[in-house]
Amino acid sequence: MSAEAVLPLGLRVTPQLDRWLSIAPEGHVTLSPGKVEIGQGILTALAQICADELDIAIERVRLRPADTAASPNEGVTSGSLSVSDCGLSVRLAAAQTRGLLLAEAARLLSVPQEALSVEDGAITGPGNLATSYWELADKVSLARPADPAVQPKAPGARTLTGRPVPRIDLAGKVFGTRPFIHDLDEPGMVHGRVLRPLRPGATLESLDEAALAGLDGLIALVRDGSFLGLVCESEVQAEAGLARLATAARWAGGFPLPDQHDLSPWLQGEPAEASIVDLREGAAPSPGTRRLVRRYLKPYLAHASIGPSCAIATWAEDGLRVLTHSQGIFNLRADLALVFGLPEDGIVVGHAEGAGCYGHNGADDAALDAALLARAVPGRPVRLRWSRADELARSPFGAAMAIEIAAEVGEDGRIAGWSHEIWSNGYVARPGRAGSPALLASFDLEKPFPLYISQDPPLAGGGGAQRNAVPLYDFPAWRIAKNRLLTMPLRTSSMRALGAFGNVFAIESMMDEIAHEQGEDPLAFRLRHLSDERARTVLERAAANADWGGAVAEGRGRGLAFARYKNTGAYCAVVAEIDLAAEPRATQLWIAVDVGEAINPDGVANQIEGGAVQATSWTLKEEVAFTREEVTSASWESYPILRFGEVPEVTVEIVPRLDLPPLGAGECAQGPTAAALANAVHAALGVRVRQMPITRDRIIAAME
Amino acid sequence: MEAGTRLTVNGAGLTVNAVPETMLLDVLRGELGLKAARFGCGEGLCGACRVLVDGHPVASCNTPLWSVAGRAVTTPEGLGTADAPHPVQAALIAEQAAQCGYCISGIVVSAAALLARSPDPDDAAIRAALDPNLCRCGAHNRILRAVRRAAAMRDRAA
Ligand code: FES
Numbered sequence A: 001m002s003a004e005a006v007l008p009l010g011l012r013v014t015p016q017l018d019r020w021l022s023i024a025p026e027g028h029v030t031l032s033p034g035k036v037e038i039g040q041g042i043l044t045a046l047a048q049i050c051a052d053e054l055d056i057a058i059e060r061v062r063l064r065p066a067d068t069a070a071s072p073n074e075g076v077t078s079g080s081l082s083v084s085d086c087g088l089s090v091r092l093a094a095a096q097t098r099g100l101l102l103a104e105a106a107r108l109l110s111v112p113q114e115a116l117s118v119e120d121g122a123i124t125g126p127g128n129l130a131t132s133y134w135e136l137a138d139k140v141s142l143a144r145p146a147d148p149a150v151q152p153k154a155p156g157a158r159t160l161t162g163r164p165v166p167r168i169d170l171a172g173k174v175f176g177t178r179p180f181i182h183d184l185d186e187p188g189m190v191h192g193r194v195l196r197p198l199r200p201g202a203t204l205e206s207l208d209e210a211a212l213a214g215l216d217g218l219i220a221l222v223r224d225g226s227f228l229g230l231v232c233e234s235e236v237q238a239e240a241g242l243a244r245l246a247t248a249a250r251w252a253g254g255f256p257l258p259d260q261h262d263l264s265p266w267l268q269g270e271p272a273e274a275s276i277v278d279l280r281e282g283a284a285p286s287p288g289t290r291r292l293v294r295r296y297l298k299p300y301l302a303h304a305s306i307g308p309s310c311a312i313a314t315w316a317e318d319g320l321r322v323l324t325h326s327q328g329i330f331n332l333r334a335d336l337a338l339v340f341g342l343p344e345d346g347i348v349v350g351h352a353e354g355a356g357c358y359g360h361n362g363a364d365d366a367a368l369d370a371a372l373l374a375r376a377v378p379g380r381p382v383r384l385r386w387s388r389a390d391e392l393a394r395s396p397f398g399a400a401m402a403i404e405i406a407a408e409v410g411e412d413g414r415i416a417g418w419s420h421e422i423w424s425n426g427y428v429a430r431p432g433r434a435g436s437p438a439l440l441a442s443f444d445l446e447k448p449f450p451l452y453i454s455q456d457p458p459l460a461g462g463g464g465a466q467r468n469a470v471p472l473y474d475f476p477a478w479r480i481a482k483n484r485l486l487t488m489p490l491r492t493s494s495m496r497a498l499g500a501f502g503n504v505f506a507i508e509s510m511m512d513e514i515a516h517e518q519g520e521d522p523l524a525f526r527l528r529h530l531s532d533e534r535a536r537t538v539l540e541r542a543a544a545n546a547d548w549g550g551a552v553a554e555g556r557g558r559g560l561a562f563a564r565y566k567n568t569g570a571y572c573a574v575v576a577e578i579d580l581a582a583e584p585r586a587t588q589l590w591i592a593v594d595v596g597e598a599i600n601p602d603g604v605a606n607q608i609e610g611g612a613v614q615a616t617s618w619t620l621k622e623e624v625a626f627t628r629e630e631v632t633s634a635s636w637e638s639y640p641i642l643r644f645g646e647v648p649e650v651t652v653e654i655v656p657r658l659d660l661p662p663l664g665a666g667e668c669a670q671g672p673t674a675a676a677l678a679n680a681v682h683a684a685l686g687v688r689v690r691q692m693p694i695t696r697d698r699i700i701a702a703m704e
Numbered sequence B: 001m002e003a004g005t006r007l008t009v010n011g012a013g014l015t016v017n018a019v020p021e022t023m024l025l026d027v028l029r030g031e032l033g034l035k036a037a038r039f040g041c042g043e044g045l046c047g048a049c050r051v052l053v054d055g056h057p058v059a060s061c062n063t064p065l066w067s068v069a070g071r072a073v074t075t076p077e078g079l080g081t082a083d084a085p086h087p088v089q090a091a092l093i094a095e096q097a098a099q100c101g102y103c104i105s106g107i108v109v110s111a112a113a114l115l116a117r118s119p120d121p122d123d124a125a126i127r128a129a130l131d132p133n134l135c136r137c138g139a140h141n142r143i144l145r146a147v148r149r150a151a152a153m154r155d156r157a158a
């Protein structure tokens, strides 16, 4: 094995230790990760790892906000990879730094390194020998490459990781003192707004500029093709200006939208790129094999962050500076460079925290909007904030998916063959992935860039629409196929779990159908097709915690589902209980997960539970609404999400796996939660709802 | 020129110069520099901007300044600080009850108002009090636990 092969990804890309951390003589360690906080607690997990390897108190670790000028390029913070990519890099970098500091201490004190011990950065040796990291800080250079041969602490020697630690950013959020990007003030800052048409793809036909006459505080009206915005001295003035712009702008044309209430034929009829995702050849079906075919539908979903997207941009003499809550600052920089025809090193993109959703919301688009506005007022920072309507209706959506599964079931009740076909837009239109930008405003400029049609990475890279389309079960044969749409009237991009949400909903609904059809317990049926021990364990744990097979209250039903996220990530099983007295309401979820080593078990539980609650909202309530001409779900009234009165109780059991690599937890519960809820509806009513959201109307329609 | 609007914010009487139609949230975040109440929707539908007016939770995003003239406004900053946290804030931290945290200051306000009028609320009352507050990250159950814990803390303190 080559030496490079054992370095974690982050260190392979950025091997210099001093790009990751530095020791300050004043007594703290500055950690500079390229991954960003999106509410998942990554900063805390990284501080834990760093403090553990260095033997210092976690309070001594300071996190430097990521920016493209100094931070390691760690790509996008997504796909539950933050702990496995970044965490292992930090672990190794910190372990190596500790070794360097101890070697220097041993040299200065003239004792063997083994004779030294460290406590909170203080180094002591035989007799009264003593020094500290802080004294040695200036004597040890970290301007050297990471060494893959360094051995981090053995799992049993870690004192912080694997234990619950309070989030380092949380108290500031509770007191309202830790700023979000919306709260940052820069000297001389002015305020921008952008007006967008209701219809995707519409162009600005005319603008009655007289409507802005006499507007207080107006600094610039910005029009570039169909991109339209303004900059004012204050936010209130900018808001007033936006209202005037809305009456002054005439839009024309735009993309024809599909029929929201009949998406499957449209998805299956659009031009598409067909591909085989995976093929497992088995023996021809034996006589007596039954064949079942079922169709499932997942609608378009909105990211629906509670805070609208926001960015701050400044055009200075030496280039463009942008503050963003993007999940991928380097990728955003690449797209900004394309749009403005600038070299990447003429742009600095920094991260500031925004409102969460765990997907590709409007953050990147807002960054370009802010930069376009700022170009009109050189030298002045412009803060741009989207409207609620734009956040809900103009951020990229999670793609609608039609899925058809056909299963061959042998006389022994085992699945002998399986086919799974997907019709969907791609799931990834993040910036920085292509020679053409993926940012919303770039398609509207005077010299427009072509509409970027969302893509799907190959399965080896996590996949997109096809994520989790390949079953983890021991089926002897399968054919997994995908049709990626080549048109995109509704812009789609990465939503938490990508295609795994729809695919697991379909697979696990189908497994349930087959089990019931042959009168078999759905748990036993799954276990009979599952040899992976870790998979079996989470299923058995979730079932045991829920007292699977026990009595269920009148009017309620319980369903079960399972997946291994991306087939290589965390294992997750969910038992859901649903109450069907009125609108379907999830009452309880019992979840068991195996995430490998859980760096911060409390953080993992928080992520799993949050993901499951979000997935409950998607499954029971959410659907982007549109007419043939415009997206109509542009407020919380027309795009309702799960409320406090509707949230299920959730219990999470984390199967302890201290000795196995961390797998990331953020997204593994999405698909299993959806299917468990659908299966619970069937358990209660004997009705299969194969289309989300599972509302009372849908249940009634499925009965007919 | 207007004479300004007099009101009390976090216990201090002051005069605000913004035109009376300005929304309270804009006054708080702009002229007064109090940023803990957040903009979420501007339509009274998400709870991110909630503050107390004479002890009642209201959406400051659609409450005009003139309507709070002479009244007492309490923002999340006025409820507690790291040195002197409100029981709800202390409990939210103890329960680690947030993810991105954008919703949380509005939730502090709703919960504080609930406990002020009903020191020992049952689960249904807590859920009802928080129903105007949306959270996208799914932090709800921890938040519910935190409010129960805050009620218990107040019980002990009483
Ligand atoms: S911002 Fe006021 S309720 Fe949403």
Ligand code: FES
Residues within 6 Å of the ligand: A039, A306, A355, A356, B098, B099, B100, B101, B102, B103, B104, B134, B135, B136, B137, B138, B139
């Ligand atoms: S914690 Fe993110 S919106 Fe509630």
